[in-house]
Amino acid sequence: MQLKTTILNPIHREMKAKMVDFGGWDMPLHYGSQLDEHHRVRNDAGMFDVSHMLTVELKGESARPFLRRLVANNVDKLVQPGKALYTCMLNPQGGVIDDLIIYFLTESHFRMVVNAGTADKDLAWMQARRDEIDPKLEIVSRRDLAMIAVQGPHARAKVWQVIPGARGETENLKPFQAAIWGEYFIARTGYTGEDGFEITLPSQHAVDFWRALHTAGVTPAGLGARDTLRLEAGMNLYGQDMDESTSPLESGLGWTVDLKSDRDFIGKAALLEHPVTRQLIGLVLTERGILRSHQKVVTSHGEGEITSGGFSPTLIQSIALARLPLEASAGDEVQVVVRDKALQAKTVKYPFVRNGKSLI
Incomplete structure (x- = not known):
């Protein structure tokens, strides 16, 4: 190919x-x-x-009503030209189709930046939803x-x-x-x-x-x-830390989901109907080794799995994001199964590093 x-x-x-x-x-x-x-x-x-990421322009009088329905965060926060909003686009089951940024330019012009690997899927989804609301709304791909x-x-x-x-x-x-x-x-x-x-x-x-x-x-x-x-920095990677089978509420993205307003959005009903049982939490390995995605994590509250892991050059130790039972909390001692060997790790709040400084 x-x-x-x-x-x-x-x-x-x-x-x-x-x-x-x-x-x-x-x-x-x-x-x-x-x-x-x-x-x-x-x-x-x-x-x-x-x-490789794709810029998408939304142009038309129905741009804001369309986005109110399309994404989990509330675009009504966008009133100042140039203001940006990080959000997720969900499927009816509450899974994450993609995470993206929306910029407000004018009331009839919004700009979106979507992930490269999901760009074609995103466009098809948006066009189908557009046709349900206003076929005249322009969705312009900017390659x-x-x-x-x-x-x-x-x-x-x-x-x-x-x-x-x-x-x-x-x-x-x-x-x-x-x-x-x-x-x-x-x-x-x-x-x-x-x-x-x-x-x-x-x-x-x-x-x-x-x-x-x-x-x-x-x-x-x-x-x-x-x-x-x-x-x-504790930032999600689409396809690893969340995807169409995971809720943003179990992916550390609850802050990007507006469940308080009366606004309805695709996936909202599913999020309300299915309380989360898992959460995304940070891990720091306290032994020698490297944490990787898909490694099993054993906690006193049940098992979980690493979604993203690797060596931190700033902290000079291995760190990870892991989806663990909701009962887990920062400071817990857990075990990570690495090549059939159980290694000791500790749960922490992330981000691990911000503006060059360790936060753990």
């Missing part, structure tokens, strides 16, 4: 990236040292090609755009070094806000637990922008560092 490529694919190869198949996309795993890329993001600034995430304590300063004219529009952005500067859509969002921007721009400008960021001292970083950074 021919792998899909982003507009930056040639420059990744020029920079000697190790390329891998990531959900059908040819993407950089690292550019030599995954550990170095991780630490550069935590201590300085790194950049990721996230152009003409690229997206580059610049993350780290010095990320914003280095972006302003490259596009100084954007500073005035973006310096006072709060987290989960975006601003438009020319052809750049600059959002103060990210997937690393560090400050920074996710910048959407026309594909034809992406290579020059990437090169300029590199000249300004921003380190290219691949999927490997992106995964260890997001795990330390």
